[in-house]
Amino acid sequence: MEFAEHIKTANVEDVVLRQPLQPPSRGTLCITGHHLLFSDREESDSRQVLLLLRNIDAIEKSVENLTGYSGFFSNASHSERMSGSSGTITMKCKDLRVLQLDIPGMEQCLNIAHSIETLSCLDCVSAMYPFFYRPVDLSLPEQWGLSSPEMHYSQMKELYEKWRLSTVNRDYSVCPSYPPAVIVPKSIDDDTLKKAAKFRQGGRFPVLCYYHKKNGMVIMRSSQPLLGANRKRCKEDELLLQAVIEGSDKGYIIDTRSMQQAQQARMTGGGFESKSFYDRWKRFHRQMERGKALQESLIKLVEACGDESNNMDRWLSKLENSKWLSHVQNALSTAGLLVECVERDGHSVLVHGSEGTDCSLLISTLAQLIMDPCCRTMEGFLGLLEREWIQARHPFQQRCAHSAYSHARLQQESPVFLLLLDCVWQLWRQFPLALGFSEALLLRLATEVYASDYGTFLCNSDQERCALEVKERTHCLFRALLRPTERDYYSNPLYERTELAIWPSVHPQSLQLWKGYFLRWTQQVRHLEEAQEEIRNMVIEWGKLARS
């Protein structure tokens, strides 16, 4: 196995593992190509900890030589001297768990640390665990994923009249980040689409992402138009947008950048739809944080949660300073604006920022959850994630390479998906009966997106996934979550479908720190989980009696 070169010490006895919420335990540590395996020495309740190395975000090691000095002696005496030494490895995981290993022997400790450091951030996608994960109760499926753009379109009969499925991107040549099939206005032919694509960053021309059955209005998604400094225009792009609001008096554009940012983007070839060429479109600018700033926000928040100074002022100041909750507020309120445009004002909306692969997805996903009861069931929600984030491409591999603990230099990391999950959690807090899934599902997704047995969040686009045969060689998380046993566990026992929009409150008082995630490994959150178990038991008890 090609991982062997990174594993100098595969097994260590007499290791002490310290993990949150549990007493320390002594046992055997084993390193494999993808996992760290710890087995408790007590055979009676043989506890095992199996940790994906990919889950480890950062490690810290400290070695201690009990004999006092180490070093410049012959090899023979060297190992003897080493025997009195020991080392400690602290592993900080992407699921925010912090584990500590006390390993006897300095050399073994350094070997283990080296293996973890190397194997936890291998770049080669096809060497990652999902390609090796073969559970007995799952066979590789015929169909990967829950649906496809083609299936989605064919199920939406309302679309047939005015919208068509275009395969202009079948070989990913028009837009490398789009799926092969997209939904566009019927009156627009593929040539027009190709030209419009040239006018949008990364070729992400406006496509349909949501059709509101109540009034026939739609949400479109794209990247920024490439106006540039000399204000280029593109007839085809204008035509495409015109076709979207055919039969209506106007449409709205929600630009996820501030007016100033959008104007500055012209200097680098981007820009926004100007009033003179898109006269029936009204534009809103809502500045949303993205990229590095968002990653730094997460890092600060996680740091604040780990602060043990026990000082209230310091905590509140750090919480504020992280700005994470401001981002939550901003995302929910922009999504609220989008829903207000579609649901209350009755007009179609185009959402974009610059690339159209981060905030635009966040906003359109939240808006659909708020408006559409079909997206609030468990299948509906996973299907929504698949459409908006997998098919319409969020670059997961880049965005989720590291989480909050990593010391690595930040590159393309950004916790946009985590921000989405946090916002969905806030919705669930405010409408505890309206969503078909539970907090546990959000937590599972938050873990899987950073380190997973499944192939769902691998790669940056559909094109990359095809090239690496992800769909043939890995299992799909969404399908696995919908198996009956898992589904029971992740469903919301209180769910009662409601047809109406669930308008979130965005007052600071209404938004809370997502303790279930950020303080997941504390005793306090255990108490809250126990309460959720009680709720589930009550409903089950009641259900049994009511049926009998």
Add this chain to the structure above:
Amino acid sequence: MEHIRLPKVENVKLLDRISHRRRRVGTLYLTATHTIFVESEAGVRNETWVLHSLVCSVDKLAATPSGCPLLIHCKNFQVLHFIISKEQECHDIHLSLQRLSQPESYDELYCFSYKPNVDEKERRQEWDFLDLKADYSRMGLPSSLWKLSPVNQHYKVSDTYPADLFVPESATPPVIVGSSKFRSRGRFPALSYYCKDNHAAICRSSQPLSGFSARCLEDEQMLEAILRSNPCSDFMYVVDTRPKLNAIANRAAGKGYENEDNYSNIKFQFVGIENIHVMRNSQQKMLEVCELRSPSMSDFLEGLESSGWLKHIKAVLDAGIFIAKAVAEEGVSVLIHCSDGWDRTSQVCSVACVLLDPYYRTLRGFMVLIEKDWVSFGHKFSHRCKHVVGDPKEVSPIIDQLLECVWQLMEQFPCAFEFNERFLITIHNHFYSCQFGNFIGNNQRERIELRVHERTHSLWSYLWANRTDYTNPLYRPNHSQTQGLLRASTSPYSFKFWKGLYNRFDHGMHPRQSVEDYLRAIQEETQQLEEHTGEGLHYIREVILILWLITVHSYYKSKEKKKIPPGCFSAFDKSPTVWAPGNNLGLANTPQDYTGGFITGSPCQPKGPDSILLPKSTNQISDASFSNGSDQESGIADLSCRSPLSEDSTRDPDSDEAAYSAA
């Protein structure tokens, strides 16, 4: 009444606190006891009742072209922003309300005129509902170590203490009296809680008059006696809940704290809870943050931090945990005091009791706790809650902090408390409302002089009668969470802002669906189903769901819908100050102000299926089963009159459940 200059003003606007674009137009009435706003829009019957005794301040702002604004702040954190078109009318209302909301004597208080439809015998029984002696005997007292002392029978030793007090068996009257002379206000060390498993006790007192060097033999003997009443322990803690600096400053005034050298085997400790003035200012600052119209997250968090409120709550909880651990884990007795021993001392005793003893986490137990540590030990309710005109420096939200500490614990331990948030908020309301006699006056002696037990009603039996409203459906007395000492976390992140209390009337901020109400319905139904299996089951289910729907409605819509003129309250239970978080729930589930006013066009949203109306037959059933209560009727009336509002996709928790029952 002579103080009402103007009983009625028409064409008054009531602005929504969060979004001033939302306003309601109606008529404002002043009665002897309430300010009432009746919305006059066709098809909507909406009344807002505010008890005069709950009014904290009335401010007339500078007149604007649209009229003269009148701002009313209430002690239960309701804020009403009226616009009265004529300045003279506004002036009259302002003056009337100022007078009406500031009674000059106890006799003006609402509890002395509040006459629900209850006969005298029942009223007397209300006051027998709680018996403190029973609680002491629950603790195993009197025993061979602690005795009931008659020394304060006529309030001669300490006029702010209760008549019945438990002291160490070995404490003789001369020792007690001697000790009391060495303590502020004569508040000598007396028992607050006794743990019969390990004999550790929590005692309370005021500060000693030690100055720089004074000693008192009897006081030293008194502490010695407390120590000896715990045979398993060779020392005791003396906890001064004040910051050290404050305590030192008191020495200059001949007061101060115990010198460890003079008392044998004590460990002395400061815990640093700030005084009433700091707490008053802190809450004021926090309320200003709550009132910001559309604050950003940063504004809010910065404001919350600089108010210091959560820091103070944490300090009280930290102190409570220290004492609870000393008692439960070390088996050591504790004497707690602050300056006078009626503010911080009461807080810390109560918090420690809640942590220590599961009984105080039950409905009845919590009532007993307030009765014991606060009412009987002389927390100055009338001063702190400003029941009558007095020194504004005496006002302070000390009792609010106790409720908040308990609420914070409830949030940490969802299965550990028999009561719910609604219970705490209702109690909070009545600390201030003066509707019941329990909290009138500043100590037991004053209440006897006012003949409170002869002339007023008791909150406790009212709460008990309505206990189903206040029960936590997740309460599990046998759950591992709830056993013995609650191991609460006081990491800063464990504390939350209590919007349920401080933004109680801003309905848009609260969760739109209530898990608790849903679970309560399930719980009731489960019980019923267990009792009646087989025949008639289907019918029972239906009826239960309907009953539940109605109760849910009456929580949210429990404003009295009686005809004006009010002032005569025939129903005992649902009085206007009762739990009423959502008298305009129609507005609850609507879009927030996401747009900043961008979209002003009229909504053109197609009507969805109208799931709000109950089937007609359902109406009839419920009318038949509940013909006696006006509230239940109004619940139904509201259901049917809500349909005109459905155009802006209004939706509220209860209507969700309407769909649920139809299913």
